[in-house]
Structures are given as C-alpha cells and as structure tokens.
Amino acid sequence: MTNPLLRASELPFGLPDYHAIRPEHYVEAVEAGAREQLAELADIARDDSPPSFGNTFVAFERSGQLLRRALQAFGNVRAAHGTPEIQDAHARIQSVLTEHEDAVRLDAPLFARLSSLDAARLGGEDARLVEETLRDFRQAGAELGDADKAALRALNSRLSDLSTEYSRRLLAGMNAAAVHFATAGELRGLGQGELDSAAAAARDAGHADGYLITLGLPTAQPVLERLELTESRRRIFEASVNRGIRGDHPTLDLAAEMAGLRADRAGLLGYANHAEYALEAQTAPSLTAVMDRLAALVPAAVANAEREAAVLADSAGRSLEPWDWAHASAAVLRTRYDVDAAALRPWFELESVVRDGVFRAATLLYGVTFAERHDLPVYHPDVRVWEVSDVDGSALGLFLGDYFARPTKTGGAWMNSIRLGAGLFGELPVVTNNLNIARPAADGPALVSLDELRTLFHEFGHALHGLFSAAMYPSLAGTAVPRDFVEYPSQVNEMWSLWPEVAEGYIRHHLTGEPLPDGTLDRLEAAALWGEGFATTEYLAAAVLDLAWHSLAPGERVADPLDFEDAALRRAGFDPAAVPPRYRTGYFKHIFGGGYAAGYYSYIWSQILDADTVEWFKERGGLTRENGDRFREGLLARGNTRDPLESYVDFRGRPAEIGPLLARRGLGV
Structure with a gap:
C-alpha cells in the first residue's frame, strides 16, 4: 500500500x-522526512x-x-490510541527523531550560516524568529x-529511550492497577450508570463478572x-499511589x-x-x-489544608485517612453549603456540555460556529470532528473531540x-482535545463531574489558542509559547463553565430537561473556596517534587527514589502521608514522559495571569464580543510572535497582579 503520509493530504484542511x-x-x-530535511x-x-x-x-522554517x-x-494518535503496534512505532520514531534533532541542532555549518545574518534591522515576528531559533540552537x-x-548525543539518545519506556510502563501499569470488585455492594454510592460502565469495563478487561474501576x-x-x-476507597487509593512502585511495570528506576x-x-x-536549563526559555525570570x-505559597496552602482536615475530622467524628478525604469533603459541601456534587451529575450531560456549553461560549465570545462532519477519517471510532467557521463565515479550522477513556489511551486530558x-x-489549524471520561454503558448518557466540566472548558481554551493562530512561522504559531505561559489561555476559558449566561444554555437534567434548582450556581460560587487548601497543597507538592528532581547537580544520583521524594516534600513543609x-x-x-520537566510550576505561574484576566473580563462586562475580540487579537492569535508577557501588558495595560490569584486560592500571603 502506498504510504499516504509521503504526500500532502488532499482531504479538507489537510x-x-x-x-x-x-x-x-x-x-x-x-525516516524519509528526516533524510529530506537534512x-x-x-x-x-x-x-x-x-x-x-x-x-x-525562512528557508529553515520551510524545511522538513x-x-x-x-x-x-x-x-x-500515539497518546490517544497507543496500541502495541503504535507503541513499537513510537519507540522507533523517538530514536530517529532524537538522532535527527541532534544532527540539525549540532550542525556547525548550518549554525554558522544562521548566526552570520545581521538581524539588527529586523522587527516584529521576523526578529522574534531569529531570537528564538538561535536560542534553541545554543541550548x-x-x-x-x-x-x-x-557526549551530548549519547545522553539525548539514552534519555529518549528512557522516556519512551517510562510512558509504555505507565500505561501498562495504569491498566494493570485497575481495581476489580466482585459485587455491586462494594461500590455503594455509585449511580446505576456508573455501575453499568464498571461492569462493561470488567468484561472488556477479561473478567467473567464483577466491576472494574479504572x-x-x-x-x-x-x-x-x-x-x-472505606475499604473500597482504600483499595482504589492504594492502587493509585503505588503505580510504578510495585508490580510488573516499575517506573521509579527510569525516573531516577x-x-x-x-x-x-x-x-x-x-x-x-x-x-536552570529549562527555565531559560520560560517567562519566569x-x-x-x-x-x-x-x-x-506553601505555608498558607498547608495551613488551609490543615484547617480543612480539622473540619472534616470534626464532621466525621474521627481522624481521616487520605482515602477518606474526598468523601468527607463532599459531605461537608452538602451540609455546610448545600452542594451535592455527585447529585449534580445528571445536569451535566457530555453532549449538551460540549455543544451548548463549550461551543456556545466560544460563539458568544468570539463569533465562531461549529458544524459536525461525519465524512472525514478518524483514528478511532470515538473521535468526532467539527468544522469551525469564523465570524464572517470563512473556514477557521477543524476541531476533533476524543472524550472517552480506553485501555490504549494515556490518562489525563490534553490538546494536540x-x-x-x-x-x-x-x-x-486542525486541533484535538482528549479527555478520559468513563464510557457510558450501552446507549446511556455520558455524565460528567464538575471537575470534568472544568477540564472540558480548559482543554478547549488550548484548542482556541491553536485555532486562532495568526502567526506566519510554524515554530511561533498557536500554542508554541513558553511552557509557563501555555496554560494561561486554557485556564481563562474555565471561567465560562458556570458563567450564568452560558450555564442557562446547557445545564439541563438529561432526563427531564429541567434547569438546575434555583440558587445552585450561587451555592457553588459560595463553596468555591472549600477544598482549595487540599487542591493547592497537592498541586504545590507536585511542583516542588518536579523541581527537586531537576535541581540535581551534574553527577549526582538518587539511590532510593521513594526516600528522595519523601525527603523533598517534607523539607518543603508538606506531609505527604496526609x-x-x-502526581x-x-x-x-x-515530567518523565512529557514536556514539563522542571515546568510543572507553570500552572500556578500562569494562573497569576489567568486570575488577573478574569478580573479584567468582569470589570468590562464579562461575556461580550468586544472583550472576546480583544483577548483573541491581543493574546490568542499572537502565539509566540513576541514575548508573551509583552502581549499581556499590551492587552491588560499593566503587568499582572497576584492579588486575584491569592483570593481565588484562599492564600493570605
């Protein structure tokens, strides 16, 4: 069969x-592309x-x-449908790509030719391209x-192999760690739809009966x-935290x-x-x-978490184990704020959330529209395709949504x-969003949690960043911005998930069509700070752990990764047992199978911009086309065509202030 990738696709949008x-x-x-580019x-x-x-x-940008x-x-495809054949292909591709990247970036005549250009008279995106390209070569x-x-080539080759193997073992380990329950009684508290989904997952995994929690x-x-x-919660929690440590798919040695x-x-x-190497290319100084x-931030976050733990213990009448925290916290939401997150799921049906929530918010803010297409080839039957049109009716790009979990898909959520x-x-542009929402059984509705709801809006913020790209050069286009800036537009887009004007258009009970009971959104807003102590602490702990691993000195080695992890967290003021x-x-x-090594801090770093921007939208009337156009033109469309912080100051009229973030997180620091 002729390889369809060897020529440009003739399908719509390529x-x-x-x-x-x-x-x-x-x-x-x-392999052919690498030879051709060289x-x-x-x-x-x-x-x-x-x-x-x-x-x-420009010739360099055109190459390859x-x-x-x-x-x-x-x-x-590698992350979303990593079959054994795709994983084998990935191992080979990573090897070829690592060797190729070294061949390009370490090519002395090419670097001499590029650096010989007198770029003093260049400006705008052209000057940015020169600056970014030369920095990449030097780094x-x-x-x-x-x-x-x-020596560098040898290091890069080994690191590529290790990262590929880490990802392979992680996916296999995550599937192997799924917890099987023999009876529905062990899963008391789950709805019938969730039980049906767990039963289907058990059968798909080869179990004769029972229920599988992936x-x-x-x-x-x-x-x-x-x-x-409690026992069911304990089994799932321990399966989660012990991934990569025990069993047939260890990853700790690879990480170290x-x-x-x-x-x-x-x-x-x-x-x-x-x-220090990684941060040279970021916005952080x-x-x-x-x-x-x-x-x-750590002391205030930990203090908030301790206060929450005291409330939970008092409510439960006992000290809590870590697997009890989420259940007890949900109980406090119900009693103190009259918010039952689990009971709200029937109002958040995936189809309505995407069509009447995520897409409608983008239409109201930016004027773009979405038409589903069923005539285009996709890499898995779950994938759906929408053609996106701009406000003037012109074609803007394609959006692919791949929402359901499956054994071949990497966990988490992402945009490509x-x-x-x-x-x-x-x-x-052609952009994708991937999530891991539990597949409904048979023809049942796919209901999403409040966290999954926010994730749907978050990932679509990344998609908009890619769809609105107005850059000339590919290496500066769309989401090709510093790692500690890339999460900013997606975090801003989360604000519309429960914005009243958006919520009224999509939050309906999937059976009755009834809207949320009066006052629910107000109660959700009032409860927003509850749980921030825990959420901020677990995030900051992961960010600190990332930097601890990547602050090792040359030649330094870690003999016991678990001891290293525990010591790094306790030294920073965390109690990882609580x-x-x-992660x-x-x-x-x-950090070990993706591009965030020494960059996981970026979520909180970019939230400073995000929280400040949310205040800007509120000050200017919220969900208006005028506000959307300014945000699109001033930030989303620019990509990395200039320093993103310059774009932010130009958009906001001043540098970002941290106050809104501290208020959002309940951090009085």
Missing part, C-alpha cells in the same frame, strides 16, 4: 487520511550567496515539511566542541468522593536515571542543573524566582495540533 495510515507508515514517513538544511548551509532573512531563517506532517499526524549544544557534542492519571480518583465503603542524566546534560551545556514564589495555523504554508502530591514519581507523566 487532515491525515487516518483510515489508510498504518503504524509502519508513520515510521517510514518520519538535505534541505545542507543546501542552506552551503549557500554561498550573502545571507538574507529569506535564505536563512514531510517530517512535520508525519510527526503531527502521529503525535496525537541544544550548537556551540559545544566535537567531543562534548558526541484509574485516571492523578493521585486523586473521582470515584473516591462517592464511594461509601532520567533525572540524573538530565543533570549531566545541563552541566555539559553550562548550567548548574536541569531546572529565574529558578530562584520560581522557588521563592512556591516557598511563599495535527495541523498548525501558519501563514507561511497557507494552512489552517496530602499526597497530585508521585511513579506516575508523574508530565
């Missing part, structure tokens, strides 16, 4: 022909005409179109000597707040080796540790600034770009 693509096609296209770059380096912006940096097309087609080792380049990626598992039996090798690589490149910010909105190639971090080392995919 969508890959997923029905025709086989796992081996991805490997073949990546030949193109050799031509740039050998060009003996005077260097110009066009024959250096086959490779880019193949990688973007593969990237989402990748372009200025090292030959011996150090050889795990999500974070430590906290949503079912813990609804399960009434990765952290040590990253430290060695940082030293080779002239940095004190990997965290320094590692010290990040550490100081986290250190200032299959095509970038880059003016250089005249292409329109409030475990959101432990054994299943911290963000």
